């Protein structure tokens with residue numbers, strides 16, 4: 192349906208200008224005649240609090256032109272609510288808008304509002320409905336912040352933490368790109384969220400193993416290292432960082448380097464060096480930690496020279 | 510100064526790298542010394558060589574989408590840096606005139622139809638452009654100041670409260686933040702009196718404030734750390750901040766810190782530069798950095814995450830783990846750094862490489878030709894958002910900030926107004942060139958330093 196399918200004779204559109212009307216203004220946008228007309232009617236209808244099909248058509252036009260127009264999104268939502276429109280149909284409309292414009296982040300909040308409304312109207316919403324869209328959107332941009340945040344919201348809303356689909360999806364994403372930090376973050380959320388009262392020793396062990404294997408694929412990939420530290424430094428899990436030492440030495444054969452040995456040391460991960468420095472500190476071997484921080488600062492990670500010196504100097508001042 | 514290639518073994522290696530790059534491998538010691546004298550003077554130059562020289566120290570061979578994107582960016586950046594090194598000193602400088610031309614256009618003429626996509630972002634456009642102009646040390650004309658206040662005040666929504674992104678729009682806290690900042694920039698006290706502060710307060714308390722301590726953007730809008738930051742800035746500048754308004758807010762922000770150390774938009778999302786700045790600056794409206802950050806954050810992981818954002822070859826900052834550098838994070842991430850440096854013990858502590866970031870900004874965020882405006886990265890076009898935030902980042906890295914408790918105003922948000930700074934005057938940290946210098950900005954509000962204080966003082970006096 193289009194604007195022409197409705198009668199507009201009963202209303203006079205507002206005169207539209209982008210900034211003030213005093214003649215002394217800044218950032219005045221030269222709207223097209225079409226935009227002026229559509230917005231002129233919309234503003235008028237909003238001021239009359241008219242919630243109608245013809246208003247709905249206008250919101251569609253503006254949203255496609257100006258995706259960030261939150262006032263019009265809100266108006267559209269009020270119309271849907273007032274006219275008791277089919278919410279599932281509206282979700283489909285929303286899906287089309289999303290696919291047309293990947294950068295349109297307003298749609299995710301709008302979907303939340305629609306789904307909440309559906310539930311409040313005693314509808315039984317099936318979260319599966321959302322997966323095709325989410326999958327497509329993440330397929331196009333595998334780190335799209337708003338889509339991942341939306342997926343998190345969906346899991347929370349419908350208690351999908353233990354749903355096999357989540358871990359399957361995460362694994363698929365990580366198989367495609369083991370450096371996808373958004374997928375790692377979602378993994379942490381699924382397993383170690385605050386609602387999970389059953390974080391078993393087995394789960395922790397399984398995740399540590401998974402992460403170690405991921406590190407082995409690309410030892411300089413920061414994502415699994417952050418994940419590993421996230422587990423080890425969580426006080427609730429009661430783990431000992433020192434247990435990681437043999438694993439770390441695989442990526443930083445530091446002994447040769449520290450002893451100025453003749454053998455060429457094998458250093459393939461700054462992150463393993465970093466954690467080794469922490470472990471040596473825990474073992475009261477500060478001298479060794481200081482040497483590692485100096486190595487990071489001068490040789491292996493010089494862009495962070497200041498940071499490594501800060502870590503080193505902290506040790507000295509203790 | 511003791512910079513020279515001859516000052517240490519590392520520098521000799523760097524010099525070799527450079528000579529190799531420009532095809533001068535076989536030269537005498539004297540030629541070599543002359544070359545050093547002519548070309549090798551500044552910390553920025555020295556840093557640039559190191560950025561390139563050490564770029565491949567550790568690199569995994571596994572290829573994925575992330576590594577391909579990263580390699581593509583590195584190739585673009587490397588090409589620019591190698592050209593710069595070949596040309597030698599002086600390094601490219603900030604094209605202030607061109608940037609001003611680009612900005613002045615927006616505030617002096619009507620905008621073409623293409624700007625309609627920003628129809629819900631009028632106050633942002635005004636803030637980005639006027640703020641950038643002030644950083645570049647141009648004063649706003651009386652006419653512009655009038656136009657700012659007239660325009661912004663016309664966006665007030667008298668029906669439901671707040672200030673909208675344009676005429677006839679719903680109140681929105683981000684638009685309100687940009688509007689209040691614009692009004693502060695207008696320095697038009699008469700217009701400040703026209704802000705209905707009571708209705709903004711009621712709007713915040715009755716519609717935006719959530720029981721968990723957070724805020725939503727607008728009626729029916731989303732809630733995130735950005736909304737918290739914008740609300741606290743607005744409430745503080747207008748002097749309508751109350752204990753009720755900030756109740757539970759610090760605790761909610763605290764729940765947004767992730768296992769990585771940065772902050773997310775809402776709890777358990779991914780750590781992100783923009784949201785981390787919003788969280789850290791919000792905390793620092795509520796208290797002195799060295800007191801409040803250790804109380805509500807895991808400081809070690811926050812510092813680590815922030816420092817990890819800087820990349821070896823580019824020198825620029827990224828917004829998330831395994832994402833690309835982007836000029837706007839020079840502000841979102843770069844402006845977290847002063848708060849962290851004021852928190853850690855010891856004076857003159859430095860956390861990131863200011864010289865490397867300055868190199869990225871001057872060489873990669875400006876266009877290759879003489880046009881103005883700043884951008885995300887090579888290959889992207891310029892826009893006003895990036896122009897403002899790249900300049901904010903550049904300004905922040907040129908200054909060292911201090912918390913001066915003597916400035917305490919005795920209000921609950923007094924910590925927000927206690928910042929002073931000096932231009933960094935240390936050639937070991939960053940090269941000082943007047944062409945590149947920007948006016949200092951307020952680390953909390955993102956306004957020229959002093960402007961937020963003036964507005965606050967105005968309302969404090971009015972209310973006392």
Ligand SMILES: [Zn+2]
Pocket residue numbers: 835836837838885895
């Ligand atoms: Zn950007």
